[in-house]
Amino acid sequence: MSLYFPTAQERKRRTIFPGVNINTCAAEKMMLSYAELEAGAVVGEHSHPHEQVGLVISGKATFWIGGEEKTLGPGDMFRIPGNVKHRVVALEGLVRILDIFHPIREDYL
Amino acid sequence: MSLYFPTAQERKRRTIFPGVNINTCAAEKMMLSYAELEAGAVVGEHSHPHEQVGLVISGKATFWIGGEEKTLGPGDMFRIPGNVKHRVVALEGLVRILDIFHPIREDYL
Numbered sequence: 343m344s345l346y347f348p349t350a351q352e353r354k355r356r357t358i359f360p361g362v363n364i365n366t367c368a369a370e371k372m373m374l375s376y377a378e379l380e381a382g383a384v385v386g387e388h389s390h391p392h393e394q395v396g397l398v399i400s401g402k403a404t405f406w407i408g409g410e411e412k413t414l415g416p417g418d419m420f421r422i423p424g425n426v427k428h429r430v431v432a433l434e435g436l437v438r439i440l441d442i443f444h445p446i447r448e449d450y451l
Numbered sequence: 452m453s454l455y456f457p458t459a460q461e462r463k464r465r466t467i468f469p470g471v472n473i474n475t476c477a478a479e480k481m482m483l484s485y486a487e488l489e490a491g492a493v494v495g496e497h498s499h500p501h502e503q504v505g506l507v508i509s510g511k512a513t514f515w516i517g518g519e520e521k522t523l524g525p526g527d528m529f530r531i532p533g534n535v536k537h538r539v540v541a542l543e544g545l546v547r548i549l550d551i552f553h554p555i556r557e558d559y560l
Contacts, residue, residue, distance in 0.1 A: 345534075348528050358464065369504045369530040372481065376526065391558040395478045397485065397510055397549050399474050408457035409472040417485065419457050426455075440506050442551045444481050 354450065359385050361432070364441075366450040373450060374421040379432035387429040392443045394422040399445065402439030405430050453525040463559065468494055470541070475559040482559060488512065488541035495508075496538040501552045503531040510546030514539050 343352060353365040353376070361383030366375045379385070379401070387406070397419050404413045405420055407428045414420065422428050430439075443450075452461060462474040462485070464473045470492030476482045488494070488510070498517070506528050515528055516537045523529065531537050541547075552559075 344519060344521075346513075346519050347521045347523070347528055348530065353528070359497050367504075367528050367530070370502050372502060372504050372551060374504050374506065374528055374551075378527070392519060393481060395476075395481050395483055395551065397483065405456070410453060410455050412456045414456070416494075417527070418464070419483055419485070421455055421457065421476070423454070423479060435474050440549055442481060442483075442504065444553055 344447045351395065356450070359383065364450075366447075368446050368451060371445055373443045373446045377439045377441060377445065379430070379437040379439070381432055381434055381436070383437075385430040387427050388422040389425050389427045390447070391424045392445060392447055393424050394441055394443050396420055396439055399438035399440060401435035402433040403430050403437045403439070404433060457526045464499065465559070468492065472560075475556075477555050477560060480554055482552045484552065484556075486541070486548045486550060488548070490541055490543055490545070492538060492541045492546075494539040495530045498534050498536045499556070501554060501556055502533050503550055503552050505529055505548055505550040506549035509534050510544040511542040512539050512548070513542060544558040555559045
């Protein structure tokens with residue numbers, strides 16, 4: 343196993359909501375989470391103490407973060423401070439998102 | 452300006468090596484850096500105290516991290532601990548990479 347190049351096998355896979363599949367990879371103080379959302383899939387409102395940032399790789403999805411709503415597409419970024427409620431609805435195509443958490447989400451190890 | 456949804460205008464653009472253009476966005480304790488590398492472009496060997504993680508979005512590139520070498524393509528992840536030397540050579544197509552740093556790189560603000 344490489345410290346620098348995690349293999350696909352090393353990434354932990356889980357379904358966190360219907361139609362929302364993620365695979366995660368922990369580094370020292372950050373965790374990567376690559377998410378695929380089927381069109382219409384919903385990441386229900388939730389929050390966590392970890393800071394979260396990310397980028398939409400493909401597809402379109404509407405994000406609600408704190409009191410704000412915005413529809414994002416490929417190349418768009420978002421920032422979710424710790425403990426701020428957020429939810430996501432996938433609109434079109436296969437929505438691919440890279441999320442990054444700090445510190446590491448122990449529940450995704 | 453939104454705390455949650457950074458605009459394209461808010462992202463800071465810079466050319467860090469010939470053919471290597473990045474735009475960056477700081478959150479609280481992490482910084483996103485979206486990089487586009489032209490085929491053949493080289494990110495020269497360097498290191499920094501910040502931890503770095505990332506994912507190749509498109510194209511193919513060879514990474515040297517510490518003593519290891521690997522060619523990565525779309526969906527592949529990498530982890531670069533602080534102070535570990537690394538360099539990248541873009542091989543094919545327009546190589547798009549999302550890098551994330553912790554803590555924030557003040558030199559990219």
